[in-house]
Amino acid sequence: MDAPLVGFLVGLIAATLRVATPLLFATLGELYSERSGVLNLGIEGIMFLGAFAGFAAAARAEAAGWDAYLWIGLLVAALAGILMGLLMALLTVTLGLNQHVSGLGVTLLCTGLSLFGFRLVFGESAVLPRITPFATVNPLPGVPVLGTILDQHLLTYVAFSVLVPLGAWVLYRTHFGLNLRAVGENPEAADAAGIPVFRVRTIALTAGSALMAIGGAFLSLAQLGAFTPGIIAGRGWVCIALVIFARWDPVRALLGAVLFGGVFALQLRLQAQGVQLPYELLLALPYLITIAALAVAGRNAPYPGAYLKPYRRE
Amino acid sequence: MGLKLERQAAPVWVQPLLPVLAIVLTFGLTSVFVLLAGANPLRAYYHFLLEPLSSRVSLLEMLVKATPLLLTGIAVAFAFRGGFWNIGAEGQFLAGATAATAIGMSMHGMPALVAVPLMALGGFVAGMAWAFVPAVMKVELHADEVVTTLLLNTVALLCVSALLNGPWRDPISQWPQSPEIASTAILPKLVPRSRLHLGFLFAVFVVLVVGFILTQTTLGLRMRAVGLEPKAARFAGVRVERTLLVTALVSGGVAGFAGMVEVAGIHYRLIEAISGGHGYTGILVATLGNLSPLGVVLSALFVGLIDIGSQTVSRALGVPVYLGDVIQATLLLVTLAVLLLQNYRLSWRRGGAL
Numbered sequence: 001m002d003a004p005l006v007g008f009l010v011g012l013i014a015a016t017l018r019v020a021t022p023l024l025f026a027t028l029g030e031l032y033s034e035r036s037g038v039l040n041l042g043i044e045g046i047m048f049l050g051a052f053a054g055f056a057a058a059a060r061a062e063a064a065g066w067d068a069y070l071w072i073g074l075l076v077a078a079l080a081g082i083l084m085g086l087l088m089a090l091l092t093v094t095l096g097l098n099q100h101v102s103g104l105g106v107t108l109l110c111t112g113l114s115l116f117g118f119r120l121v122f123g124e125s126a127v128l129p130r131i132t133p134f135a136t137v138n139p140l141p142g143v144p145v146l147g148t149i150l151d152q153h154l155l156t157y158v159a160f161s162v163l164v165p166l167g168a169w170v171l172y173r174t175h176f177g178l179n180l181r182a183v184g185e186n187p188e189a190a191d192a193a194g195i196p197v198f199r200v201r202t203i204a205l206t207a208g209s210a211l212m213a214i215g216g217a218f219l220s221l222a223q224l225g226a227f228t229p230g231i232i233a234g235r236g237w238v239c240i241a242l243v244i245f246a247r248w249d250p251v252r253a254l255l256g257a258v259l260f261g262g263v264f265a266l267q268l269r270l271q272a273q274g275v276q277l278p279y280e281l282l283l284a285l286p287y288l289i290t291i292a293a294l295a296v297a298g299r300n301a302p303y304p305g306a307y308l309k310p311y312r313r314e
Numbered sequence: 315m316g317l318k319l320e321r322q323a324a325p326v327w328v329q330p331l332l333p334v335l336a337i338v339l340t341f342g343l344t345s346v347f348v349l350l351a352g353a354n355p356l357r358a359y360y361h362f363l364l365e366p367l368s369s370r371v372s373l374l375e376m377l378v379k380a381t382p383l384l385l386t387g388i389a390v391a392f393a394f395r396g397g398f399w400n401i402g403a404e405g406q407f408l409a410g411a412t413a414a415t416a417i418g419m420s421m422h423g424m425p426a427l428v429a430v431p432l433m434a435l436g437g438f439v440a441g442m443a444w445a446f447v448p449a450v451m452k453v454e455l456h457a458d459e460v461v462t463t464l465l466l467n468t469v470a471l472l473c474v475s476a477l478l479n480g481p482w483r484d485p486i487s488q489w490p491q492s493p494e495i496a497s498t499a500i501l502p503k504l505v506p507r508s509r510l511h512l513g514f515l516f517a518v519f520v521v522l523v524v525g526f527i528l529t530q531t532t533l534g535l536r537m538r539a540v541g542l543e544p545k546a547a548r549f550a551g552v553r554v555e556r557t558l559l560v561t562a563l564v565s566g567g568v569a570g571f572a573g574m575v576e577v578a579g580i581h582y583r584l585i586e587a588i589s590g591g592h593g594y595t596g597i598l599v600a601t602l603g604n605l606s607p608l609g610v611v612l613s614a615l616f617v618g619l620i621d622i623g624s625q626t627v628s629r630a631l632g633v634p635v636y637l638g639d640v641i642q643a644t645l646l647l648v649t650l651a652v653l654l655l656q657n658y659r660l661s662w663r664r665g666g667a668l
Contacts, residue, residue, distance in 0.1 A: 284468070
C-alpha cells in the first residue's frame with residue numbers, strides 16, 4: 001500500500017475509536033436502562049447536560065487554578081447524569097408514567113437547562129469560552145501506525161477495555177445483573193420472587209444516565225475543550241439505534257459503536273480532504289441500517305419482555 | 315410515611331382543573347431558576363404571562379407561534395389516541411416543508427388558487443409518506459414505532475441539510491437555504507403589519523376537522539378503541555391493522571401540512587431551522603391538552619404565550635431567554651404526572667413505602 005493510503009487508514013482508525021467513545025458510554029447507559037425495562041429517551045438531553053455541566057465546572061475550576069479541573073468536570077457531569085436518572089426513575093418507575101413522553105420531556109428539560117445555565121455562567125460573551133482539554137495517552141510514542149492508533153484519551157481506554165467487559169460481566173455473571181434482566185423481562189414474576197423491582201430499575205436508570213452524561217462530557221472535556229449548542233447533534237438518538245443494532249448486548253454494542261463511529265469518522269475525514277460527496281446521506285446511514293435491521297428482525301427483535309411497560313403493584 | 319397511589323377515578327369537575335394545577339406547579343418549580351438568574355419570580359411571571367397579553371403586537375405574535383403547534387399538537391394527539399406512538403412529527407413536518415418548498419419553487423406564474431392547494435396537498439402527502447414506513451413496520455413487522463419514527467426525524471433533518479447544501483442551495487445567499495417560493499404561493503397576511511397569516515385559519519380548521527373525526531365518526535370510535543385496548547377492539551370486529559395505518563397516515567399528513575404552513579406563511583423558503591422542534595413541542599401540546607382537540611387549542615395558545623413571554627422577560631429583566639424552554643419542559647413532565655390524578659388518588663400512608 002502506498003504511504004498516503006496507509007496514513008489515511010491509520011488516521012481513520014484512530015478517529016473511529018475517538019468518535020466511538022461517547023457513543024459507547026451512552027449506549028451502555030441506555031442498554032442498562034432498557035434491559036431493566038425502561039426506554040430512556042432522555043439520553044440526547046442527558047448527554048447535552050453532561051457536556052455542559054462538565055465543561056462549566058471544569059472552566060470554573062481551571063480559572064480557580066485547580067490542577068484536577070478536568071476530573072472535577074467529569075465528576076460534576078456524572079452527578080448531573082445521576083440527578084436526571086433519578087428524575088427519570090421518579091417519572092417512569094415510581095409514578096409509572098409514559099416512558100417516551102417522559103424521556104422526551106427530560107431531553108427538552110436538559111437542553112433548556114444547559115443553554116440557560118451556559119448564559120448564567122458565561123454570560124453573552126461573543127468569544128467561545130475554552131479550557132485546555134484532556135491530553136491523550138500514548139503507550140507507544142514514536143512507533144509508526146500503532147503509536148498513532150493508540151494515541152487516545154484515557155476515557156477511550158476506559159470505555160473499550162474496562163466498561164464493556166465490566167458491563168457484560170455485571171449483566172450476565174452477577175446477582176445484580178440477573179435481577180436486572182429479570183425485572184426487564186417479567187417484573188411480576190421478579191416481584192413475586194422477592195426482587196425489588198422499583199429499586200433495581202431505579203439503579204439501572206441512574207447508573208445508565210451517569211454513563212450518558214460522561215459520554216457527553218467526553219466531547220466537551222476531551223475532544224473539544226469547549227461547549228457549543230450543536231455538541232451532541234443527535235448522538236443520543238444514534239445510541240438508541242445502537243442498542244437495538246447491538247441486540248441489547250454490551251459486546252455487540254462495542255462492535256456497533258465502532259461501526260457507527262467509523263461511518264462518522266469517514267465522513268469527517270472525507271470532508272476534510274475536500275471530497276465532493278453528500279455527507280448528510282452518509283450520516284443518515286446508521287439510522288437507515290438500524291431501521292432496516294429492525295425490519296429484518298421484525299417480530300424476532302429481542303426486545304426486553306417488559307420494554308416500555310411500567311410496573312405497578314395493583 | 316410514604317406516598318401511595320390508589321386506583322380511583324377523579325370526579326368529572328376535577329379533570330379540567332388538572333392542567334391548571336400543572337401550570338401553577340410548574341411556575342412554582344421553575345421560580346428557582348428565575349431566582350438563580352437574579353430576578354424576582356413574581357415580576358418575571360408578570361412579564362412572562364401578562365405583559366404579552368396586554369399588547370396587540372405580542373398577542374398576534376402569540377397566534378403566529380401557536381399556528382404550527384396547533385397542527386403538530388393535533389397530529390400527535392390524534393396518533394396517541396389511536397395507539398400509534400408517533401414521536402416523528404418533527405420528521406413528518408420536515409418532509410412536508412420540503413415537498414411544499416419543491417412545489418412552491420416551481421409555481422412561478424401560477425395563480426394562488428392553484429399554487430396554495432398544491433403545496434398543501436404536497437405537504438400533507440409528504441408527511442404521510444414519512445409516517446408510512448414506521449406505520450407499515452409496526453403493522454406488518456411489529457417494529458416499535460417509537461424508535462422508527464424517532465430515528466426518521468434525524469434522517470429527515472439530514473435530507474433537508476443535504477438539499478440545502480447541495481442542489482437547492484440559494485446561489486445568492488451564503489447561508490444554506492433554498493431560493494424563495496413563488497410569490498403567489500405565499501399565504502396572505504390576516505392582519506396588516508403583523509406576521510399573522512392565513513395558515514392560522516387553516517390550522518384551526520384542521521383541528522376542527524380532526525377533532526370531528528376523532529369524536530363524531532365511526533373511524534374515530536374504532537381508532538380510540540384500538541388505542542385503548544387493541545385486543546378488545548379486534549374481538550369487537552375492528553380491523554386493528556388498517557385502523558392503525560389510517561391513524562398514522564393522518565397524523566403524519568397533518569404534521570406535514572404544518573411544515574407547508576410554516577414555509578408558505580413565515581419563511582417563504584426552506585431553511586434548516588424550519589421546524590426547530592415544533593414536532594417535539596407538539597408532544598408537549600398534545601399532552602398538556604390531555605389529547606383532546608379543545609385541549610390542544612388551549613395548550614397551543616399557552617405554549618405560544620410562553621414562547622413570546624420568554625422574550626419579554628428576557629428583554630425586561632435580563633433572564634436568559636432559554637427560561638422558556640425550561641418552563642415548557644417542566645410543564646410537560648409536571649402535566650404528565652398531574653394527569654395521573656385522573657385515574658389515581660394520592661394519599662399519605664404511615665409505614666408503607668411506595
